[in-house]
Amino acid sequence: MSNMFVLFKPLNVIVTGVGGQGNVLASQVLAAAAIEAGYRVSVGETFGASQRGGSVMSHVRISRDRTCGPLIPKGGAHLIVGFEPLETLRILMDYGNPETVVVMNDRPNYPIGCLLGEEKYPEPDLIIKAINKLVVKIHVLPATDLAREAGNAMAANMVLTGALSGCSLLPFDSRFFTGVIDTLFSGDVRALNMKAFEKGRETVQG
Amino acid sequence: MSIFGVGLDQPGRSVLLTGNEAVARGAIEAGVAFAACYPGSPTAEVLPTLAQLGEKFNIYTEFSTNEKVAIEAAAAASFAGLRSLTICKVDGFNVALDFATAISLSGNKGGMVIMVGDDPNAHSSIKEEDCRFLARTASLPLLEPATVMEAKEITKFAFELSEKIMLPVVVRCTTRICHASGDVKLGELPTAEKKASLTRDQKFVTTPLFSQFMKSKIKNAADMAECSPFNYYTGPENAEKIVIACGPSYNYALEAVEILGLKDSVGVLKISTTWPLPENLILRYLKSAREVVFVEEIDSFLEDGVMTLAAKYWDEVGKVKFYGKNSGHVASPKGPFAGELDPDVVTGCLGKIFNAHYESPGLPNIKEARDLLNNNLPGRELALCAGCPHRASYWAIKTAVELDGRNAIVLGDIGCYSLGLVRTGYSLLQSVHCMGAGIGIASGLGKLDRFQFKQPVIAVLGDSTFYHAAPQALINARYNQSSMLCIILDNETTAMTGHQPHPGRGISATGQPLGKVEIEAILAGMGIPVTVHDPYDVEGTTEVVYKILQETGPRALVLRRACALMAVKGRKKNRVYVDQDKCIGDDCGCARFCSRVFACPANIWDAQRGRASIDEAVCNGCGVCASLCPQQAIVVERTV
Numbered sequence: 056m057s058n059m060f061v062l063f064k065p066l067n068v069i070v071t072g073v074g075g076q077g078n079v080l081a082s083q084v085l086a087a088a089a090i091e092a093g094y095r096v097s098v099g100e101t102f103g104a105s106q107r108g109g110s111v112m113s114h115v116r117i118s119r120d121r122t123c124g125p126l127i128p129k130g131g132a133h134l135i136v137g138f139e140p141l142e143t144l145r146i147l148m149d150y151g152n153p154e155t156v157v158v159m160n161d162r163p164n165y166p167i168g169c170l171l172g173e174e175k176y177p178e179p180d181l182i183i184k185a186i187n188k189l190v191v192k193i194h195v196l197p198a199t200d201l202a203r204e205a206g207n208a209m210a211a212n213m214v215l216t217g218a219l220s221g222c223s224l225l226p227f228d229s230r231f232f233t234g235v236i237d238t239l240f241s242g243d244v245r246a247l248n249m250k251a252f253e254k255g256r257e258t259v260q261g
Numbered sequence: 262m263s264i265f266g267v268g269l270d271q272p273g274r275s276v277l278l279t280g281n282e283a284v285a286r287g288a289i290e291a292g293v294a295f296a297a298c299y300p301g302s303p304t305a306e307v308l309p310t311l312a313q314l315g316e317k318f319n320i321y322t323e324f325s326t327n328e329k330v331a332i333e334a335a336a337a338a339s340f341a342g343l344r345s346l347t348i349c350k351v352d353g354f355n356v357a358l359d360f361a362t363a364i365s366l367s368g369n370k371g372g373m374v375i376m377v378g379d380d381p382n383a384h385s386s387i388k389e390e391d392c393r394f395l396a397r398t399a400s401l402p403l404l405e406p407a408t409v410m411e412a413k414e415i416t417k418f419a420f421e422l423s424e425k426i427m428l429p430v431v432v433r434c435t436t437r438i439c440h441a442s443g444d445v446k447l448g449e450l451p452t453a454e455k456k457a458s459l460t461r462d463q464k465f466v467t468t469p470l471f472s473q474f475m476k477s478k479i480k481n482a483a484d485m486a487e488c489s490p491f492n493y494y495t496g497p498e499n500a501e502k503i504v505i506a507c508g509p510s511y512n513y514a515l516e517a518v519e520i521l522g523l524k525d526s527v528g529v530l531k532i533s534t535t536w537p538l539p540e541n542l543i544l545r546y547l548k549s550a551r552e553v554v555f556v557e558e559i560d561s562f563l564e565d566g567v568m569t570l571a572a573k574y575w576d577e578v579g580k581v582k583f584y585g586k587n588s589g590h591v592a593s594p595k596g597p598f599a600g601e602l603d604p605d606v607v608t609g610c611l612g613k614i615f616n617a618h619y620e621s622p623g624l625p626n627i628k629e630a631r632d633l634l635n636n637n638l639p640g641r642e643l644a645l646c647a648g649c650p651h652r653a654s655y656w657a658i659k660t661a662v663e664l665d666g667r668n669a670i671v672l673g674d675i676g677c678y679s680l681g682l683v684r685t686g687y688s689l690l691q692s693v694h695c696m697g698a699g700i701g702i703a704s705g706l707g708k709l710d711r712f713q714f715k716q717p718v719i720a721v722l723g724d725s726t727f728y729h730a731a732p733q734a735l736i737n738a739r740y741n742q743s744s745m746l747c748i749i750l751d752n753e754t755t756a757m758t759g760h761q762p763h764p765g766r767g768i769s770a771t772g773q774p775l776g777k778v779e780i781e782a783i784l785a786g787m788g789i790p791v792t793v794h795d796p797y798d799v800e801g802t803t804e805v806v807y808k809i810l811q812e813t814g815p816r817a818l819v820l821r822r823a824c825a826l827m828a829v830k831g832r833k834k835n836r837v838y839v840d841q842d843k844c845i846g847d848d849c850g851c852a853r854f855c856s857r858v859f860a861c862p863a864n865i866w867d868a869q870r871g872r873a874s875i876d877e878a879v880c881n882g883c884g885v886c887a888s889l890c891p892q893q894a895i896v897v898e899r900t901v
Binding site: 075090095120124142151153166169175185186199 | 275276277313408410437440441442443444455509512513515516520603604605608622623624625626627629630631633634638639640641643644646657684685771804853856857859862864865866877878879
């Protein structure tokens with residue numbers, strides 16, 4: 056990781072998935088936590104029209120002292136958080152380098168071409184094997200199942216947010232995340248998201 | 262996405278804002294009193310942000326029926342001495358342009374800002390267009406921020422500039438500003454009272470006689486741009502190689518220069534006052550430069566401006582080589598005048614121009630990984646959401662057109678339903694141009710019968726588009742008795758840009774009830790016969806479409822059903838599942854109708870069991886697939 060830090064001074068995180076999975080919210084929680092911890096942050100979102108089903112990726116760049124552009128150069132990601140196996144691999148191939156750390160949900164979301172039977176979604180185990188060939192560190196977790204255990208499958212985004220906070224790559228600790236979640240939500244939703252966040256965090260650290 | 266309030270009264274604190282929220286905050290800090298817009302991506306979130314804070318900061322906000330009305334309403338507030346804001350995407354600025362070119366002659370009073378969203382790479386648009394040419398045509402000064410923080414500062418300044426020179430000021434934000442977010446340092450909130458005043462002796466008229474006066478205002482803006490804090494230079498003194506950049510491209514250029522190790526030889530001049538240009542400032546750097554590269558998005562506006570300047574002062578500037586869009590040296594993978602820039606593209610371009618080499622740290626085992634998957638990485642095309650009423654409507658229209666058998670022409674429009682161009686909408690649509698164009702084209706095609714054109718003509722459009730742009734074309738079709746069927750896909754909201762209300766919803770930008778403006782009443786007033794049906798009743802809808810297709814003259818059909826995403830918000834969804842005993846899989850002969858043919862993203866195929874299945878995390882519970890399954894194997898457990 057050290058080389059990359061020298062080359063691209065900010066810490067570069069990519070959160071990727073499919074529209075509607077809540078990945079944009081995850082990147083916003085990360086960015087807000089970084090600002091609370093005293094860092095400068097630039098986030099670039101890439102999505103089309105707000106219809107669901109398309110690829111969505113957020114670039115989060117965290118810097119001590121400067122405002123970065125909103126996009127990470129190819130090969131420059133330190134951490135990739137994938138909400139879906141196929142998208143994770145796709146983004147890793149463009150933005151990864153051998154030292155990139157990958158955090159990934161194991162649950163596929165099928166593109167329309169696969170639903171129509173024209174294309175075949177690769178076996179998720181094979182995707183994991185491919186990722187293992189590319190990078191040293193990958194955390195695969197059943198984020199959707201963990202979210203369901205926490206109370207709602209839709210909270211998978213907070214499970215993954217917890218996981219990214221727990222993989223010891225960030226220069227600030229998890230209380231900045233919980234502080235943001237605390238401000239952002241109230242009542243039952245807050246309790247659900249906190250629980251989901253902790254589950255993700257424990258799984259990665261476990 | 263407002264995480265830590267746009268409305269916080271904590272000057273000096275840094276908070277995370279999107280570019281759109283930063284513009285809203287800049288307007289609030291400037292004391293904006295009136296904001297009007299028709300929502301368009303990438304700028305759609307500005308007005309809802311202001312609407313949420315309207316009570317707190319005494320701001321009137323409205324969703325206007327279209328951008329021309331919005332700019333006129335905002336001008337009214339400015340004439341009455343209030344600070345006003347209108348927001349649109351560049352396509353909307355086209356709609357507003359007639360008024361924009363007139364107000365530069367009459368001038369304004371209270372500071373008036375027009376925020377325009379340009380969309381390089383057309384992430385959420387059907388075309389790429391550069392609003393800077395429009396601002397120049399309208400003789401309105403234009404500023405463009407390079408970062409989210411600057412979006413706030415520049416918006417705030419734009420109000421002051423507008424009042425000083427008595428012209429509305431355009432703030433150009435590209436998608437990479439609007440939809441980006443970053444840390445923004447909050448400024449002081451205003452305390453001055455907002456009071457509207459317009460006396461009988463104040464006049465706002467346009468006459469060609471004022472052209473010279475207008476030009477002198479632009480000259481004032483250019484003079485002020487000379488010492489603008491938003492223009493600056495980073496790099497060695499008297500550099501022979503310089504990059505001139507604006508917008509987010511500035512940061513790409515800085516990063517590229519750094520990656521290429523050119524910091525000691527290449528300077529980067531950032532310009533935010535793109536029109537009118539600060540001539541003396543630019544000349545200062547041009548004089549020492551021998552090679553100049555332009556890094557900007559969509560069109561060569563800055564490039565053309567600086568090259569004109571160099572021609573004007575050729576004796577001072579001397580021999581300079583220019584690289585940019587016109588020379589083809591600065592180009593996205595789609596070409597110099599298409600697509601968007603990013604740090605890799607700019608690094609590649611600058612590397613070639615300045616003969617510096619850089620290779621990004623790739624993945625050594627990438628071939629092995631690809632081989633493992635047989636190089637199979639299926640792409641992901643856009644799809645209508647699970648439960649989208651447009652899918653049901655399109656299926657019914659497609660079926661009716663096939664039953665009719667006369668090769669009906671189906672024209673499209675701008676909205677989620679533009680996806681009718683591609684597979685998720687059964688590739689039903691044949692044209693998409695701009696809002697309302699489908700009806701205008703239909704009204705033309707509907708008059709070609711004397712030239713042996715006998716096919717039925719259908720124009721589909723959404724409810725929000727109906728209010729925005731349909732009435733003029735429909736009146737035309739009715740007046741000229743054009744034979745066409747207008748189908749309004751009414752999902753009761755402006756769905757594509759994020760569910761903003763419109764006249765048919767009958768609620769204001771702040772959620773106050775206002776009473777609906779009914780589509781049926783408008784059509785009835787025009788004398789166009791109208792039928793209303795629920796598209797979730799697919800069979801009934803097919804019959805209705807078929808029946809109306811057999812009629813002639815101008816006619817309309819409203820297919821009304823709330824957007825599936827809006828309908829399930831905060832409610833428990835119906836549970837829809839496949840009865841695994843009733844589904845007989847590939848023995849059915851339906852060709853996996855639910856997943857392959859109807860192709861709702863929630864209908865998936867369970868390969869292990871060889872049976873259809875439903876992805877409960879994706880399904881929105883509409884139950885339309887249940888009504889179409891030939892085995893009636895899909896069960897809907899209704900909760901509502």
